[in-house]
Ligand SMILES: Nc1ncnc2c1ncn2[C@@H]1O[C@H](COP(=O)(O)OP(=O)(O)OP(=O)(O)O)[C@@H](O)[C@H]1O
């Protein structure tokens with residue numbers, strides 16, 4: 001009788017992320033304490049590949065390994081290195097990250113995919129190599145850098161990503177062998193908490209990026225550079241200066257063009273520490289439609305109304321949301337000083 005194969009099991013946990021934080025378009029990212037957890041078993045209890053899913057996206061996300069984003073990324077990574085995924089493995093995914101809401105769900109899935117490919121294909125790639133492959137797929141580094149590294153990070157790309165149609169093309173695509181992304185951790189003040197207000201409609205990143213102009217006026221670029229530099233310092237200070245944070249979170253490069261896609265966004269962006277004591281600043285999260293409020297860790301009430309029906313994450317109310325948040329420090333969506341430490345369990 002043949003011996004039963006050794007069963008290996010491990011867990012991959014990847015946090016959600018918020019990108020841009022106002023003026024840091026395609027530059028800044030922050031890991032949020034809101035994870036996707038994936039339990040991997042090799043081989044699967046039954047023949048072939050099985051994917052099970054609970055949580056956000058359970059009804060809509062493909063469980064077919066040929067079309068699921070995580071397994072496609074893993075397969076492309078191992079193919080790039082001349083290997084194949086094993087014929088049998090099981091993925092049990094528990095996801096708390098809302099889809100297409102600006103909380104980096106696709107980046108999280110891509111990071112999970114490269115971690116899966118690295119272990120299933122026994123590739124032994126470095127974190128920088130894995131992150132670069134994730135950046136190639138996402139096209140911009142902010143979300144994946146934050147999900148991978150955790151905390152508050154800034155990043156830039158050292159070469160332009162060549163155009164490709166499908167993730168599978170990355171197996172053979174010609175691109176530079178030099179490192180792609182440079183990622184720098186930034187200080188995040190322990191006085192600053194994060195509240196995400198998640199509308200009950202989706203906005204695909206592709207659509208929100210298509211709304212942006214091809215060119216910008218010099219004054220708008222300069223305004224963002226000034227604010228970005230000041231804001232990254234201001235958010236590391238103790239105590240934080242609310243007026244400086246609030247003013248430096250204003251953006252000229254993406255939020256004005258995306259405003260038409262998110263009902264109520266203008267009213268939320270008009271909130272200030274002067275009108276809402278304890279508030280530090282507001283911005284769109286990633287490509288939206290989620291709106292992000294930074295707040296002082298203690299004693300805080302935001303007054304405001306948005307026209308869209310929001311899931312007021314970190315807020316009170318009826319859950320359909322007309323108020324814009326009264327966060328509790330224990331709310332799982334409140335990042336607080338505990339910016340997520342990034343991936344673990346691999
Ligand atoms: N856990 C997952 N497993 C498989 N596919 C996923 C998963 N999470 C997200 N995706 C894919 O990513 C898509 C959402 O990507 P999209 O870029 O539109 O939004 P987002 O990443 O949530 O927002 P943003 O980039 O603004 O933060 C989903 O429709 C799905 O195809």
Ligand SMILES: N[C@@H](CCO)C(=O)O
Pocket residue numbers: 019020025026027140142143205208209254286287
């Ligand atoms: N920087 C990206 C984040 C969303 O993926 C954007 O704003 O389009």
